[in-house]
Amino acid sequence: MGNGFFNVPVAINEPVKGYAPGSPEREAVLTTYKKMYKEQVDIPFYIGGKEYRTGNTVDIHPPHDNKHCVGKYHIAEKEHIELAIEKAAEARIKWASTSWEHRAAIFLKAADLLAGPFRYRMNAATMMAQSKNVFQAEIDSACELIDFLRFNVQFMTEIYSNQPISSPGFWNRMEYRPLEGFVYAITPFNFTAIAGNLPAAPAMMGNVVVWKPAATQVYSAYVIMELFKAAGLPDGVINLVTGNSGMITDTILANKDFAGVHFTGSTAVFNSFWETIGKNINHYKSYPRIVGETGGKDFIWAHPSSNAQEVATAISRGAFEYQGQKCSAASRAYIPKSLWGDIKKAILNDINSFKMGSPEDPSNFINAVIDKKAFTKLSGYLDQAKKDADADIIIGGGYDDSKGYFIEPTVIVTTNPKYTTMCTELFGPIITLYIYEDKDWEAVLELVDSTSEYALTGAIFSGDRYVIELATKKLENAAGNFYINDKPTGAVVGQQPFGGARASGTNDKAGSVWNLLRWVNNRTIKETFVPPTDYRYPFLG
Numbered sequence: 386m387g388n389g390f391f392n393v394p395v396a397i398n399e400p401v402k403g404y405a406p407g408s409p410e411r412e413a414v415l416t417t418y419k420k421m422y423k424e425q426v427d428i429p430f431y432i433g434g435k436e437y438r439t440g441n442t443v444d445i446h447p448p449h450d451n452k453h454c455v456g457k458y459h460i461a462e463k464e465h466i467e468l469a470i471e472k473a474a475e476a477r478i479k480w481a482s483t484s485w486e487h488r489a490a491i492f493l494k495a496a497d498l499l500a501g502p503f504r505y506r507m508n509a510a511t512m513m514a515q516s517k518n519v520f521q522a523e524i525d526s527a528c529e530l531i532d533f534l535r536f537n538v539q540f541m542t543e544i545y546s547n548q549p550i551s552s553p554g555f556w557n558r559m560e561y562r563p564l565e566g567f568v569y570a571i572t573p574f575n576f577t578a579i580a581g582n583l584p585a586a587p588a589m590m591g592n593v594v595v596w597k598p599a600a601t602q603v604y605s606a607y608v609i610m611e612l613f614k615a616a617g618l619p620d621g622v623i624n625l626v627t628g629n630s631g632m633i634t635d636t637i638l639a640n641k642d643f644a645g646v647h648f649t650g651s652t653a654v655f656n657s658f659w660e661t662i663g664k665n666i667n668h669y670k671s672y673p674r675i676v677g678e679t680g681g682k683d684f685i686w687a688h689p690s691s692n693a694q695e696v697a698t699a700i701s702r703g704a705f706e707y708q709g710q711k712c713s714a715a716s717r718a719y720i721p722k723s724l725w726g727d728i729k730k731a732i733l734n735d736i737n738s739f740k741m742g743s744p745e746d747p748s749n750f751i752n753a754v755i756d757k758k759a760f761t762k763l764s765g766y767l768d769q770a771k772k773d774a775d776a777d778i779i780i781g782g783g784y785d786d787s788k789g790y791f792i793e794p795t796v797i798v799t800t801n802p803k804y805t806t807m808c809t810e811l812f813g814p815i816i817t818l819y820i821y822e823d824k825d826w827e828a829v830l831e832l833v834d835s836t837s838e839y840a841l842t843g844a845i846f847s848g849d850r851y852v853i854e855l856a857t858k859k860l861e862n863a864a865g866n867f868y869i870n871d872k873p874t875g876a877v878v879g880q881q882p883f884g885g886a887r888a889s890g891t892n893d894k895a896g897s898v899w900n901l902l903r904w905v906n907n908r909t910i911k912e913t914f915v916p917p918t919d920y921r922y923p924f925l926g
């Protein structure tokens with residue numbers, strides 16, 4: 386550290402821009418989007434700060450216009466992954482001993498660049514290649530990523546300033562060393578902010594990183610890499626590799642210097658990582674940190690005392706924003722019979738007013754699902770629900786991939802609380818409702834708790850404080866992010882630290898001190914000022 390105990394700028398959440406018709410931000414983002422739509426970007430991967438292009442490429446298609454191509458990215462070979470690990474190790478020599486305030490300054494600069502000159506490019510990339518409407522892109526790829534960067538810098542200093550006490554004659558110090566090796570960051574398609582945070586958080590704490598983004602998020606990953614470079618991140622601290630996930634992961638997890646994985650994605654993939662790490666355990670220099678935020682089957686439970694319109698709005702936003710492709714999206718709901726008429730009317734009203742199409746038209750609330758695989762999976766569940774006697778599709782159910790991967794926002798009502806779409810994570814714009822007899826509300830809480838293997842987010846609605854307290858206790862382990870009278874999505878960094886337990890992950894809460902603590906390996910230092918010179922206890926004379 387330099388000569389001073391420095392305070393960092395106090396983190397505040399980045400204000401969300403409105404993108405109202407005629408506003409300068411709307412004009413700016415749409416102009417950028419249209420320009421990028423016509424370009425053919427040639428995205429390299431980055432090792433040791435150098436751009437690599439193998440010529441073995443994958444075309445990038447907007448999900449809402451799947452025959453249109455906006456560029457390509459290059460597939461890395463095994464030798465590139467080995468090189469990335471080598472370059473990370475080289476970069477570690479200087480980076481791990483760089484003073485924290487200089488590491489912090491880089492990420493604070495990245496936050497300011499994203500709040501300013503990178504904002505519209507990042508949002509447009511996310512709108513175009515991940516099919517997010519402008520509001521969803523703004524809260525994710527601009528605001529949440531900025532918040533991750535600024536708040537994590539603040540949390541970093543809170544960690545560093547946490548020091549042990551010292552008795553007279555000694556000075557005890559706690560040093561928060563980076564891990565001895567490199568961190569593997571592996572990121573999902575659905576949040577640009579998560580893609581940026583997973584490599585940035587360990588890097589901020591002095592670690593070096595090999596980062597593999599999801600194939601369907603490579604476009605905005607490329608903009609993130611450009612952002613970090615513009616902020617002055619030294620070469621080799623974060624190495625971005627693209628290509629075959631199995632090969633990349635196997636190569637990385639087999640390396641003796643692998644020191645930790647920072648994962649967000651599906652439960653099955655995370656479990657496979659854990660198994661491989663277990664099998665390789667004798668091979669590593671240290672015990673790797675395993676941090677993974679995974680799937681969800683998030684719920685809304687409404688008590689007869691709740692407000693029907695509030696519940697309906699939570700369903701309309703919580704289940705359908707970003708086509709239900711949020712790990713936090715409401716995908717099962719439990720509704721009391723007495724409120725069902727009013728709730729149904731309000732949801733049908735909302736969904737009938739949704740417009741679906743390209744994000745280029747900001748009035749489209751619903752855009753496309755991410756790719757053919759998701760489209761096929763979701764349309765399969767819809768076809769099945771049309772046949773099943775215990776499921777009734779009350780709105781939606783249609784799909785069409787002639788232009789883009791469009792799935793209609795769908796509400797299934799089931800008479801079977803364990804119906805497949807009440808239990809399985811679908812990750813699309815489909816919610817299943819179970820209508821219960823009002824008198825059974827307490828028993829239904831047991832159902833909520835036991836129906837799914839996940840425990841990510843959940844929301845309860847009630848106007849009765851005793852009921853709220855009881856439900857909060859009964860559902861103690863059912864959600865890592867628990868909402869009272871609100872939708873279960875839209876956690877804000879610094880306000881609702883995010884992560885779930887059970888099959889939803891290690892619950893290390895992205896964008897918090899608890900997460901950053903996983904990327905340091907503490908050393909306790911005791912310094913004695915006047916060391917003893919005689920071994921005898923005082924009473925031994």
Ligand SMILES: NC(=O)c1ccc[n+]([C@@H]2O[C@H](COP(=O)([O-])OP(=O)(O)OC[C@H]3O[C@@H](n4cnc5c(N)ncnc54)[C@H](O)[C@@H]3O)[C@@H](O)[C@H]2O)c1
Pocket residue numbers: 571572573574575576579597598599600630631634649650651652654655678679680681711712713810812841883884885889890
């Ligand atoms: N809990 C959270 O905070 C959170 C946040 C966002 C997304 N998610 C979850 O992520 C999932 C959706 O994202 P996704 O579709 O990108 O997830 P995914 O599991 O398919 O992919 C995540 C990452 O793992 C890689 N991957 C996929 N298969 C692999 C394999 N066999 N070996 C090695 N790597 C592999 C992908 O390329 C990607 O980089 C959902 O389950 C969602 O709930 C969770």
Ligand SMILES: N[C@@H](CCC=O)C(=O)O
Pocket residue numbers: 575576710711712713873874875876877883
């Ligand atoms: N943190 C986000 C979800 C991230 C997962 O996809 C939310 O709270 O809605």
